[in-house]
Each structure stands twice: as structure tokens, then as C-alpha cells.
Amino acid sequence: MKAAVVQDFAQPLVIEDRPVPTPAPHQVLVRLEASGICHTDIHAAHGDWPVKPSPPFVPGHEGVGIVEAVGGQVRHTKAGERVAIAWLADACGRCDHCVSGWETLCLGQHNSGYSVDGAYAEYALAHGDYVVPVPDGIDPLDAAPLTCAGVTTYKALKVSGARPGTRVLVSGIGGLGHLALQYARVFGAETIAVDITDDKLALARELGADHVLDARTQDIAAEVQKLGGADAAIALAVSNASFQAAYASLRRGGTLVLVALPAGGKLELPVFETVLNGTKVTGSIVGTRQDLAEVFRLHALGRTRVIRETRKLDDVNTCIEEVLAGKVSARLVFDLRS
Numbered sequence: 123m124k125a126a127v128v129q130d131f132a133q134p135l136v137i138e139d140r141p142v143p144t145p146a147p148h149q150v151l152v153r154l155e156a157s158g159i160c161h162t163d164i165h166a167a168h169g170d171w172p173v174k175p176s177p178p179f180v181p182g183h184e185g186v187g188i189v190e191a192v193g194g195q196v197r198h199t200k201a202g203e204r205v206a207i208a209w210l211a212d213a214c215g216r217c218d219h220c221v222s223g224w225e226t227l228c229l230g231q232h233n234s235g236y237s238v239d240g241a242y243a244e245y246a247l248a249h250g251d252y253v254v255p256v257p258d259g260i261d262p263l264d265a266a267p268l269t270c271a272g273v274t275t276y277k278a279l280k281v282s283g284a285r286p287g288t289r290v291l292v293s294g295i296g297g298l299g300h301l302a303l304q305y306a307r308v309f310g311a312e313t314i315a316v317d318i319t320d321d322k323l324a325l326a327r328e329l330g331a332d333h334v335l336d337a338r339t340q341d342i343a344a345e346v347q348k349l350g351g352a353d354a355a356i357a358l359a360v361s362n363a364s365f366q367a368a369y370a371s372l373r374r375g376g377t378l379v380l381v382a383l384p385a386g387g388k389l390e391l392p393v394f395e396t397v398l399n400g401t402k403v404t405g406s407i408v409g410t411r412q413d414l415a416e417v418f419r420l421h422a423l424g425r426t427r428v429i430r431e432t433r434k435l436d437d438v439n440t441c442i443e444e445v446l447a448g449k450v451s452a453r454l455v456f457d458l459r460s
Contacts, residue, residue, distance in 0.1 A: 131169035158184030185241025196250030277409035286310030294359030343370035
């Protein structure tokens with residue numbers, strides 16, 4: 123099988139021909155149809171974060187494909203089903219986080235394309251209990267970005283407390299942000315979209331944002347405060363300055379949800395204003411299997427639209443350059459079906 127492999131953090135990925143793996147008793151073998159490119163994959167390939175993966179490894183945690191073989195202990199998935207391989211490869215299933223609906227905080231978790239090989243390949247192994255069924259009728263090229271970009275922003279909106287009558291700012295209208303904006307609208311919120319490129323600002327308008335702000339030419343915090351301030355701000359732009367602007371845009375009692383993970387990212391908080399304003403600052407990391415099932419259901423109902431471009435796995439290094447240069451409209455997806 124063909125696989126894109128990180129051999130060295132300082133070198134481009136290498137396309138290798140590897141044997142098709144055999145599933146262990148708890149695993150399934152998935153013949154991949156699509157795999158999205160997430161910025162996290164690039165951080166992984168470059169070893170950007172404090173906890174680093176161990177080369178050689180295969181990145182990718184937006185994998186969608188057909189189950190071809192199942193291990194003897196697998197009970198909830200069978201051959202022929204279309205499933206998604208998400209960031210949460212598995213968790214312990216027993217700790218307080220796992221049993222209380224916060225499995226993504228489990229200290230014993232493994233992560234696809236990071237601590238175990240992921241979906242930049244024609245085949246991948248996955249834990250039979252942690253793949254998520256993809257409903258009939260959803261294009262696998264749409265399902266792939268929903269498996270991370272979708273579930274991550276959907277969870278962030280849940281965490282934010284967004285609901286009808288609230289005002290939500292989405293900072294960064296890219297692969298994640300274009301979906302966050304749609305989920306904010308699904309939740310019934312008034313929406314504010316912020317970006318620094320003409321095409322992303324145009325995309326925000328096309329997707330129905332109530333207010334569109336250009337951070338190159340406008341004081342974001344001042345403009346949002348004129349509207350009454352944001353009840354919630356979803357920080358998706360990979361920029362410390364964008365975090366500060368999002369924080370300053372909040373109204374009293376507002377919530378800043380940090381999602382983007384820039385290398386060396388920091389946020390300085392004024393303690394006095396944070397206390398007096400009752401401001402809440404929280405992090406949100408992907409979503410659970412249940413969250414992803416809800417994301418797929420919303421998409422099947424026609425509530426969301428995935429903006430994507432398709433590529434071939436052989437072009438993985440060019441794709442990474444495109445993402446880093448900001449040349450991608452929203453999400454790149456490897457089409458692995460041919």
C-alpha cells in the first residue's frame with residue numbers, strides 16, 4: 123500500500139510502499155477513500171509541539187473509508203461499513219474523563235497520525251470501538267474534514283454556550299472557521315466573522331455571516347464592542363494577536379474558547395478586567411465519538427456545507443506548502459479512491 127511517512131521532522135514526507143497491515147483482535151482494517159489535511163498534521167510532521175510524535179510515522183486523523191477486515195474482539199463494526207478515523211484513536215475507557223463524557227481528556231489516550239499511524243495511506247488500522255460510522259449519503263470527501271475540522275468546531279460551539287440570542291465571533295474563516303460559522307448559525311446565534319484575506323472574508327459573506335470584519339484594516343475589538351460585544355469568541359486563527367483581539371471583543375460574562383495551537387502560542391490576560399467582567403477562558407480539544415455522530419447527522423440533514431479541494435497523496439508536500447502559504451480556500455482532502 124502507498125503511505126506518506128514522516129521520516130525526519132526537518133525533511134519532506136516520503137511516499138513509501140508498505141505491506142497492508144493485519145488487524146489485531148481489537149482492530150479493524152480500513153481501506154481509505156479520503157483523508158483530510160489538518161494543520162495539526164503539519165505540526166506533527168515538523169515536530170512543533172512540546173510532546174512530539176516519534177518518526178517514522180504516518181500522519182492523518184481525518185480518515186474515511188470502508189472496513190475490509192475486523193479482529194476477533196470487534197463487536198460494533200463489520201466489514202463493508204463506512205467509518206471515520208478521528209484524532210481520538212482510543213482511550214482507556216475507565217477513568218473519570220472517559221466515563222463522564224470527556225474521553226478526549228483521557229490521560230491514556232492515543233491519537234491517530236501522532237502516537238499511532240494515521241490516515242495518509244491507502245489502508246489504516248483503527249480501534250474497532252473508536253471508529254465512527256458515516257451515514258449513507260455523505261460523500262467521503264465531505265466526511266473527512268468533518269471528522270476533525272467539523273467535530274472540533276462543533277464541540278467549541280457547545281463549550282462556548284452559544285444559543286439563540288447570543289452573539290458569536292469566529293476568528294479565522296478557514297478549514298475550521300468556515301464550519302464554525304455554520305455551526306454558530308445552527309445554534310441560532312448572531313455571527314461575526316473575522317479574517318485577513320479577501321477570499322476568506324468573501325466566503326464568510328457567502329456562508330451567511332451577519333457581520334464580516336477585516337482584521338487588516340479594522341480594530342476588531344472596537345467594532346465588536348459597537349455591536350454590544352461577543353457572548354462567545356471561537357479562536358481559530360493561528361496567531362497570538364488574534365487571541366488578544368478575540369478576548370477584547372467579549373462582553374461582560376463572555377467566553378473565549380481557544381482552539382488554534384500556534385507553535386509557542388501565548389495569551390496574556392489582564393487579571394483585573396477578567397475578574398470584574400466575569401470573563402471565562404477555556405480550551406476545547408476536538409470532540410467525542412458522540413459529538414462526531416451529531417456532526418455527521420447535521421450534515422446528512424443538509425445543515426452544513428464543506429468547502430474543500432481534492433488532491434492526490436503523491437502531492438502531500440506541495441499540499442503542506444499550500445496550507446502554510448494560506449493558499450487554500452478551506453480544506454484540502456486526499457482522494458484515495460484511485
